[in-house]
Amino acid sequence: MGADPLGAQSIGSRLMEFLGDLAKWFVENWDGSGGYLQRTWEHLQVSGASLIAAAVIAVPLGAWFGHTGRGGFVVVSLVNVGRALPSFGIVALALPLTIWLAKTVPFISSGLGFLPTFAALFALALPPIFTNTYAGVQGVDPEIVEAARGMGITETQVLREVEIPMASPVILTGLRLSAVAVVATAPLGALVAYGGLGRFIIDGFAIQDDVQIVAGALLVALLSVLTEVAFTWSERWFVPSPLRRTAESKDLVLRPVV
Amino acid sequence: MRRSFRIRTVGATVLALALVASACGDDDASGDVPADGPTINVGSTNFGEQLIVGEIYAQAMEAAGYPVETSFNLGSREVVNPALKSGEIDLLVEYTGTLLTFEGGTSTTDSQETYDALADLYSGTGLTVANYTPAQDKNGIVVTGAFADDNGVSSTSDLAAMNGTLVFGGPPECPNREFCLIGLTDVYGLDFAEFKPLDVGGPLTVAALEGGEIDVALLFSSDGVIAAKGFVLLEDDQSLQPADNLVPVLRREIVEAYGQDLIDLLDSVSAKITTAELSELNKRFSLDAEDADVLAKDWLADNGF
Numbered sequence: 001m002g003a004d005p006l007g008a009q010s011i012g013s014r015l016m017e018f019l020g021d022l023a024k025w026f027v028e029n030w031d032g033s034g035g036y037l038q039r040t041w042e043h044l045q046v047s048g049a050s051l052i053a054a055a056v057i058a059v060p061l062g063a064w065f066g067h068t069g070r071g072g073f074v075v076v077s078l079v080n081v082g083r084a085l086p087s088f089g090i091v092a093l094a095l096p097l098t099i100w101l102a103k104t105v106p107f108i109s110s111g112l113g114f115l116p117t118f119a120a121l122f123a124l125a126l127p128p129i130f131t132n133t134y135a136g137v138q139g140v141d142p143e144i145v146e147a148a149r150g151m152g153i154t155e156t157q158v159l160r161e162v163e164i165p166m167a168s169p170v171i172l173t174g175l176r177l178s179a180v181a182v183v184a185t186a187p188l189g190a191l192v193a194y195g196g197l198g199r200f201i202i203d204g205f206a207i208q209d210d211v212q213i214v215a216g217a218l219l220v221a222l223l224s225v226l227t228e229v230a231f232t233w234s235e236r237w238f239v240p241s242p243l244r245r246t247a248e249s250k251d252l253v254l255r256p257v258v
Numbered sequence: 259m260r261r262s263f264r265i266r267t268v269g270a271t272v273l274a275l276a277l278v279a280s281a282c283g284d285d286d287a288s289g290d291v292p293a294d295g296p297t298i299n300v301g302s303t304n305f306g307e308q309l310i311v312g313e314i315y316a317q318a319m320e321a322a323g324y325p326v327e328t329s330f331n332l333g334s335r336e337v338v339n340p341a342l343k344s345g346e347i348d349l350l351v352e353y354t355g356t357l358l359t360f361e362g363g364t365s366t367t368d369s370q371e372t373y374d375a376l377a378d379l380y381s382g383t384g385l386t387v388a389n390y391t392p393a394q395d396k397n398g399i400v401v402t403g404a405f406a407d408d409n410g411v412s413s414t415s416d417l418a419a420m421n422g423t424l425v426f427g428g429p430p431e432c433p434n435r436e437f438c439l440i441g442l443t444d445v446y447g448l449d450f451a452e453f454k455p456l457d458v459g460g461p462l463t464v465a466a467l468e469g470g471e472i473d474v475a476l477l478f479s480s481d482g483v484i485a486a487k488g489f490v491l492l493e494d495d496q497s498l499q500p501a502d503n504l505v506p507v508l509r510r511e512i513v514e515a516y517g518q519d520l521i522d523l524l525d526s527v528s529a530k531i532t533t534a535e536l537s538e539l540n541k542r543f544s545l546d547a548e549d550a551d552v553l554a555k556d557w558l559a560d561n562g563f
């Protein structure tokens with residue numbers, strides 16, 4: 001038995017030791033500029049900024065193309081090409097540009113870190129929001145839209161007061177998909193000197209600190225799950241009550257584009 | 259249609275097998291020296307010079323008939339060192355001073371002394387070192403030419419006058435390293451406003467220094483990019499960096515399997531790798547974007563291997 005270094009007991013005790021180190025890491029590394037509270041905040045900053053920027057552009061654009069129904073297919077195809085671009089590639093492509101920007105534009109202090117990370121996450125967030133908004137607005141029952149027009153309201157009002165509220169569960173699904181993808185991809189920023197939770201993974205790998213790598217990965221996973229949960233909850237505030245995913249209104253809910 | 263497709267598939271398979279068999283046959287015939295023995299897996303860390311010198315030793319051994327495979331770009335020393343000790347790789351080009359310190363020894367600025375201490379440390383272990391090369395590659399503290407002129411700095415100590423204002427960029431492991439941030443703080447008394455974790459003396463660090471994102475960079479002293487970009491390598495006036503000659507470290511069982519012939523071959527290659535040659539190779543790799551395996555092949559041909 002003694003000649004079995006990988007026996008069940010040994011693995012068990014090593015696992016216990018590792019879990020102990022992990023717990024110790026979480027107790028010791030929460031505060032300060034390199035602590036995980038600060039890193040989580042940085043992570044949320046770049047994720048939030050890129051998601052908001054993507055939403056500001058993709059929601060109105062998607063809604064307008066969905067409303068008119070013209071040229072929509074071409075735009076959806078075009079935006080979907082964005083899904084094929086790897087985020088890591090965008091970081092690398094953006095870097096020379098952002099360094100140049102920081103050099104030329106006075107109020108941009110750094111071309112490392114935030115900007116290239118933002119560029120990659122923005123490109124990642126755009127397609128799901130656009131596609132879902134487009135599909136949601138276009139999928140609103142034409143009879144409802146006709147009824148609204150019959151009441152004499154303007155086209156803008158049709159879009160704002162009928163189509164967008166009707167499509168809101170699908171639009172929100174697009175935002176949720178993007179948000180989770182963005183939070184899960186933001187660790188890439190650590191490769192170009194951004195902070196965020198990716199720092200623990202990249203730095204941990206450089207010094208082969210398994211505890212730090214696993215702790216960072218767990219924090220990223222946790223934050224992604226929390227993002228998913230938060231967006232699911234937010235339906236409460238953004239989706240009109242008859243359209244919420246309840247048992248009696250199931251037939252009204254449109255199918256999101258995943 | 260289906261039948262003919264199947265016949266063609268079978269035919270192609272038979273042909274492929276025949277080709278493989280004949281290829282194997284060729285190998286056996288040309289293997290004039292050692293042939294059967296363990297395959298020598300050459301590893302490397304994750305920066306250009308490591309790929310180039312890794313290729314040089316790998317190709318030299320391959321040309322002499324040794325079975326060789328390569329596992330390059332594995333990561334930092336914290337990754338490759340355990341890989342070498344556990345036998346996942348068999349040969350690795352290391353740096354005497356940095357490795358000695360990593361293993362808990364004390365390195366000096368003298369090449370021979372540092373090498374001897376390393377050889378002593380490995381005697382009786384599963385690892386052994388071949389002769390060291392004349393080439394040295396140390397951590398180099400680098401600034402741009404304009405920065406050096408404007409602030410009148412030529413040595414690392416001069417930076418202390420600007421404590422609290424400078425941004426320093428280097429590899430992510432730098433804050434944990436004696437010869438990087440720890441040494442710069444303890445030995446030179448430097449206090450940087452910020453440390454930016456970038457890559458290991460690679461294109462990101464060069465771009466960041468050139469673009470003014472960082473004021474001070476950690477590059478490798480043998481990197482040809484320093485001269486090519488007009489950067490200034492600051493003098494290590496407090497002798498923080500130890501003698502760091504390139505040296506092949508290999509598993510003892512490989513030496514036992516192949517004997518002194520293998521060591522002689524490695525030593526003959528090592529003797530020709532100088533710092534100047536290395537700088538030139540590094541420059542061609544990072545600035546002219548030539549491939550490591552092509553550079554190694556050219557170098558071996560130029561040096562008569």
